[in-house]
Amino acid sequence: MAPSDKSNKDQATNASGDADLAQAYRDLARGEQAATALESNLSNLESRLDAILAALEAKEDSQSSTPAKIDGSSQVKSSAGLSAKPQEGSNGDAAEDKEDAA
Structure with missing residues (x-):
């Protein structure tokens, strides 16, 4: 078996x-x-x-x-950069005004 x-x-x-x-x-x-x-x-x-x-x-x-579009956009960028600088200065002036008031 x-x-x-x-x-x-x-x-x-x-x-x-x-x-x-x-x-x-x-x-x-x-x-x-x-x-x-x-x-x-x-x-x-x-x-x-x-x-x-x-x-x-x-x-x-x-x-x-289309160079006109590129020139236009670069002018916008440069004007935006210029507008950013006075804002930074105005913030600094505001800080100076607070110091003068104190």
Whole structure:
């Protein structure tokens, strides 16, 4: 009876090994499907980002091709810088006025 017990164990081991192999194959196939879906989504996202970048670069190029707008914006920046200086001085003057009052 010992040989039949050994053959039953071998058959059970082979059956479980085959089941494990089948499960591993199913898991691998599922993983490949997930990877394919991720690659597709990443390609779609990349094309969207490329389109956004191209639109932003086109907008930047159109703004840089009009020097009047750039000169106007630099004048606004310089006048804003000048207006900021008196505000700082007025704050300092206010502090001096408080010291004089004390």
